[in-house]
Amino acid sequence: MxxxxxxxxxxxxxxxxxxxxxxxxxxxxxxxxxxxxxxxxALKDNRNCDSCLRYETTDCANPQKAAPGMLCSHWAPQSANA
Structure with missing residues (x-):
């Protein structure tokens, strides 16, 4: 999704x-x-593990691979500010 x-x-x-x-x-x-x-x-577009709500949580889809700078298809924004 x-x-x-x-x-x-x-x-x-x-x-x-x-x-x-x-x-x-x-x-x-x-x-x-x-x-x-x-x-x-203009929306801030900083999509990677550092800005993902799921990073280092049990919801992370790729806990063994997740790292700062990486992006996956399960990324969830921490916030959506303009």
């Missing part, structure tokens, strides 16, 4: 810091999306 950023309000440039949509003027969360969705311009 691939990990992708969702086209939802959390990734929209129209979301204000207090969780209110700048276009519609309503409080939203990550379950919402709309036709005026605009993806945030």
């Amino acid at each position: 691939s990990i992708r950023l969702a086209s939802n309000c959390n990734n929209c440039e129209n979301l204000s810091s207090n969780g209110v949509c700048k276009v519609h003027g309503v409080k939203v969360n990550d379950s919402y999306t709309c036709d005026t969705f605009e993806m945030k311009a």
Whole structure:
């Protein structure tokens, strides 16, 4: 299964810091999306074991091979900040 950023309000440039949509003027969360969705311009893309939520945990798919700088298909972001 691939990990992708969702086209939802959390990734929209129209979301204000207090969780209110700048276009519609309503409080939203990550379950919402709309036709005026605009993806945030720049997302940090540091995908490897160091930035994986599963690194050095029992959820790691490749515990014998995982190492800083390595990337596998089971990578899970620690956070998705723009």
